[in-house]
Amino acid sequence: MTLPWASFSNSAIERLLQVKTLQALTSQSHLSNLTKANLLVLGLLVFHTIDHAAGQPTRDLPGSSSLVGAIGFALTAVSAWLALQRSPLAPEVSAAVGALISVGVIAVHLLPSWWTWVSDPYWDFDASFLNWLSVIALLASSVYLTALGLSYQRYRHVKPYYRY
Numbered sequence: 001m002t003l004p005w006a007s008f009s010n011s012a013i014e015r016l017l018q019v020k021t022l023q024a025l026t027s028q029s030h031l032s033n034l035t036k037a038n039l040l041v042l043g044l045l046v047f048h049t050i051d052h053a054a055g056q057p058t059r060d061l062p063g064s065s066s067l068v069g070a071i072g073f074a075l076t077a078v079s080a081w082l083a084l085q086r087s088p089l090a091p092e093v094s095a096a097v098g099a100l101i102s103v104g105v106i107a108v109h110l111l112p113s114w115w116t117w118v119s120d121p122y123w124d125f126d127a128s129f130l131n132w133l134s135v136i137a138l139l140a141s142s143v144y145l146t147a148l149g150l151s152y153q154r155y156r157h158v159k160p161y162y163r164y
Helices: 010-017 022-026 033-054 065-084 090-110 129-154
Strands: none
Touching: 033 065, 033 090, 033 129, 065 090, 090 129
C-alpha cells in the first residue's frame, strides 16, 4: 500500500528545496519582485517588533502576542525562502502569507478590542506617529505581497518561463 504523500517524488522535493549558491541569492539583479516583497514584509515585522519593545508605552499586552508574532515571522520566513529559491510554490505561499499578515494586523491592532486573547488596538493608548507608521507600513506591504503573489499565479499560464 502506498501512502498518498509517498507518491510525491524525492526529486520534486529536492527541486523545491534546492539551495542555490550564496552569490545567486544575494545578488541584487537576481532578486525577484516576489522575493523583495517578502523581504520587505519580514523587515517591517522586525521594525514593528522593535517598535513594540522600545517605542510604545508600558501596558498589559495580550498573552498571545508573542505567539502571534512568532507565527507571523515563521510564515514570512518560509515564504521569503521559497521566493529566494524561485520555488513553484512561492506565489501561492506569498499570497497566503500576505493575506494572513494583513488580516492579523487588522484584527490585532486596528479593530476595537474584540477578544482579550489577541486584541491590542492602537486606539486604546496614546500611539505615536512611529507606532502608526509601523502598523500601516506593515499592512500596506502585506497587501502588496498578496497582490503580487496573486498576479504571479494569474499569469503563470501565459508566460511559462516568467521571471519573478
